[in-house]
Each structure stands twice: as C-alpha cells, then as structure tokens.
Amino acid sequence: MKKALTLSLFLALNVCTLAQTMPKNADPKLWARALAIHKRAIIIDGHNDIPSPMTDDDFDLATPSVGKIHLTDGTPYHTDLSRFKASGITGEFFSIYVGGDTWKAGRAMPRAMDMIDATYRQVERHPQELMFCTTAADIRRAKQLGKVCALMGIEGGYAIENSLSALREFYRLGVRYMTLTHNVTHDWADAHHDTPKNNGLSDFGKDVVREMNRLGMMVDISHVSKKVMDDVLDISTAPIMASHSDARALNDHTRNIPDDVLKRIAKNGGVVMVNFYPSFLDAKTNDAENAMTAKLKPQMDALREQYKNDKAGLNEAVRKLEEANPFYVCDYTRIVDHIDHIKQVAGIDHVGLGSDFDGVPFLPAGMNGMEDLALVTYEMLRRGYTETEIRKVLGENFLRAFAQAEQVAKIGSRKISGEGSLKRIK
Numbered sequence: 001m002k003k004a005l006t007l008s009l010f011l012a013l014n015v016c017t018l019a020q021t022m023p024k025n026a027d028p029k030l031w032a033r034a035l036a037i038h039k040r041a042i043i044i045d046g047h048n049d050i051p052s053p054m055t056d057d058d059f060d061l062a063t064p065s066v067g068k069i070h071l072t073d074g075t076p077y078h079t080d081l082s083r084f085k086a087s088g089i090t091g092e093f094f095s096i097y098v099g100g101d102t103w104k105a106g107r108a109m110p111r112a113m114d115m116i117d118a119t120y121r122q123v124e125r126h127p128q129e130l131m132f133c134t135t136a137a138d139i140r141r142a143k144q145l146g147k148v149c150a151l152m153g154i155e156g157g158y159a160i161e162n163s164l165s166a167l168r169e170f171y172r173l174g175v176r177y178m179t180l181t182h183n184v185t186h187d188w189a190d191a192h193h194d195t196p197k198n199n200g201l202s203d204f205g206k207d208v209v210r211e212m213n214r215l216g217m218m219v220d221i222s223h224v225s226k227k228v229m230d231d232v233l234d235i236s237t238a239p240i241m242a243s244h245s246d247a248r249a250l251n252d253h254t255r256n257i258p259d260d261v262l263k264r265i266a267k268n269g270g271v272v273m274v275n276f277y278p279s280f281l282d283a284k285t286n287d288a289e290n291a292m293t294a295k296l297k298p299q300m301d302a303l304r305e306q307y308k309n310d311k312a313g314l315n316e317a318v319r320k321l322e323e324a325n326p327f328y329v330c331d332y333t334r335i336v337d338h339i340d341h342i343k344q345v346a347g348i349d350h351v352g353l354g355s356d357f358d359g360v361p362f363l364p365a366g367m368n369g370m371e372d373l374a375l376v377t378y379e380m381l382r383r384g385y386t387e388t389e390i391r392k393v394l395g396e397n398f399l400r401a402f403a404q405a406e407q408v409a410k411i412g413s414r415k416i417s418g419e420g421s422l423k424r425i426k
C-alpha cells in the first residue's frame with residue numbers, strides 16, 4: 001500500500017545498526033538457533049514498494065537508507081542493499097505499483113514500464129548482489145550463489161490496459177504475479193473497498209485469470225473484493241496468492257482474507273503472505289492511527305499550506321508534529337499471531353511473508369526495516385514451530401505454489417492455440 005504523509009515517522013528513525021538485534025528479554029540460545037535457521041532458509045518476501053522511488057534517475061539501492069524518508073510522502077525507507085544482506089531475503093518481489101490516479105490519467109502502462117526498467121537497471125548496476133529471477137529454480141540458484149533475486153509483481157490490473165497481449169508482454173518482461181486491482185475498481189475487477197461495478201470479475205476479468213494460468217503468472221488477490229476472491233478461486237487452475245494481506249478474523253479489514261477464503265486457498269494450493277502493516281495486523285492500531293489522523297488533520301493541512309513549496313521543510317515539520325503525538329502501535333509478534341491463525345485455518349503449507357516494505361507508513365514496534373526480519377523467525381521458534389514449519393513460512397510454501405503454477409502453465413500451453421490472442425475489451 002501507499003499513503004500520504006504519515007504519522008509515527010519517528011518510530012522508524014531511531015535506528016543506527018543493521019545487525020539482527022536480539023529482542024528484549026529473549027533467550028540468547030533460542031535467538032542463536034533462530035538466526036541459524038533463518039540463515040539456512042530460502043526467504044521470499046511477497047511485496048516491496050521500493051520500485052516507486054527507483055524510477056528517479058538518482059536512485060541507487062546501494063545508498064544506505066536507514067533514517068531516510070521518501071520525499072513523495074515522508075514515510076521512512078526500509079530497503080537498501082546492505083539491509084537486504086542483513087535481512088537474509090533470497091527472493092524479493094519488487095512491486096510494479098500503479099496507483100488509481102495514474103490509471104485515471106491514462107498513464108498506467110507507461111508507469112509500469114518505468115518501474116520494470118528501473119528494476120532491471122538496479123540489477124544491471126549491482127550484479128554481485130542482485131540477480132534477475134523468473135522461476136522457482138532461479139530462486140534456489142540465487143540462494144546457492146548468495147545473491148538476492150529480483151522478482152516482479154504488478155500491483156493494479158489496469159496496468160495491462162484491458163489487453164491480453166499486453167499481459168503476455170508483461171510476462172515476457174519477467175512479471176510473475178499480478179494483483180488484479182489496487183484500491184480502485186476498474187473495467188474488469190472490483191477493489192476491496194470501492195463501489196463494485198463488475199459483480200466481482202467481468203467476463204474479460206475471468207479471461208485474464210485463465211490467461212495468467214496459461215502463462216504461469218500467479219493471480220494475486222490482495223486488494224480485491226471478496227467476490228473477486230471467490231471468482232478467482234472458482235476459475236483458477238493454478239495456485240493463487242495474496243502477496244501482502246492478513247487474516248480478517250484477527251482484524252476485520254477489507255484488505256485482509258476471510259476464513260472461508262483461507263480454507264479455499266488451502267484446497268487450491270495457494271499461499272497467503274502476511275503483511276507487516278500494523279493497521280492491517282491489529283484493529284486497536286488501526287483505530288489509534290485513524291483517531292490521530294483525524295485529530296491532527298487541521299495542523300497537517302496548515303503545514304501543507306505553509307510548506308507548499310518546500311517538501312523537505314514539510315517533512316521535517318510533520319516529523320516534529322508526529323513525535324509530539326505518539327499513538328499505540330502493535331509489536332512484531334502480531335505478525336506471528338496472523339501466521340498462527342492462517343496455519344490453524346488453512347494449514348502450515350499455505351502461509352508466507354509479504355512485508356509491504358516501503359509501501360507502509362510505519363512498521364510494528366521493534367521492527368525498523370527488512371534488517372529485522374529474523375524477529376519473525378525467532379517468534380515462530382519461541383512459539384514451538386519446527387525448523388521445517390518455519391522454512392515453509394519463510395519461503396518454501398511460496399516456492400511450492402510458484403513451481404506448481406509453472407507446471408500448470410506448461411500443461412495449458414499444450415492445450416490452447418492462438419485463439420483469442422488479440423482479445424481486447426472495448
């Protein structure tokens with residue numbers, strides 16, 4: 001997700017080391033074991049919004065980002081090459097995110113192309129640290145080479161501009177999942193909290209899902225309406241994913257996945273990748289954030305007017321205002337509450353991680369950026385998860401679902417001729 005000027009910025013700025021820091025009151029032996037498991041595991045993160053600023057020509061993933069803020073919205077950075085190294089992440093899905101405004105302005109596809117190009121350029125610039133990956137086998141190879149896989153997922157199905165040939169071009173460029181909507185309903189799919197127009201997926205939307213199955217591009221149900229979730233599960237012959245969503249039973253938010261859908265995902269072979277955003281994880285945090293946003297709105301509006309020509313000045317003024325107005329934020333163990341719930345309802349084979357780094361305004365207490373990912377491993381170990389279970393959550397579940405989607409694609413390509421290759425809705 002992305003949102004405008006944020007609260008609680010200060011939470012993420014009190015950071016100066018990139019070591020995996022042992023949590024307070026942790027058992028040192030258990031912590032050491034957690035780090036060893038974490039190091040051995042293939043770790044895949046379903047969603048990272050760093051490509052949005054990467055389209056700036058001056059952007060370099062090698063530049064340390066601790067303590068830096070996104071100039072577009074004042075939110076803290078969570079990602080850079082040294083933080084990747086500290087995180088232990090093997091495969092990162094770089095989010096090719098296209099906002100509803102960009103779509104409405106008719107610039108969805110060029111914006112997606114800019115971000116794909118920016119992702120390629122960072123990989124070309126840092127071949128020692130990064131490698132471009134498009135298959136499950138690539139990810140396993142990257143682990144052996146000690147590199148981070150750059151994978152890509154489109155966020156906002158309108159990026160294909162209602163064209164299946166464009167969908168295929170995105171696949172050829174390396175895109176391996178597509179979130180069918182972002183926050184707005186569009187021509188062929190309804191979004192989670194927008195007015196429905198298609199009763200879920202339109203006929204063309206259903207064709208998009210079938211074509212994604214045939215290609216081996218995974219269908220992502222984060223951000224879509226409940227009806228779209230059900231439609232996708234009715235149609236998809238390949239495992240699906242929720243790249244960055246939580247369990248609705250623990251926080252009744254439209255961005256989260258209801259239990260009946262979790263049960264169907266278990267049958268489908270898919271995976272729900274838990275989002276780290278505290279307001280999706282926790283109703284109390286969501287309420288506290290909303291209350292504080294409402295309370296500070298007059299002051300925020302005044303600051304925006306005062307600093308309308310001074311982005312840096314605005315960010316600094318907002319930071320001070322936020323520091324003076326802290327609110328409740330749940331801690332990182334809440335991430336594992338959601339993993340526990342999905343494990344109970346769908347099973348241990350259907351849960352993963354989808355941080356939403358650099359797309360959320362703040363992270364759970366105790367977590368400053370991707371370098372703190374081992375906290376999740378530690379908390380699973382502390383709750384009695386076995387190493388096998390932990391490795392499933394960290395990456396093996398996604399790898400299994402991804403490899404299965406590749407297999408379905410191979411079968412599908414033998415069945416389908418070129419019919420419909422120019423299909424496009426009006």
Ligand SMILES: [Zn+2]
Nearest residue numbers: 001002155244
């Ligand atoms: Zn999102």
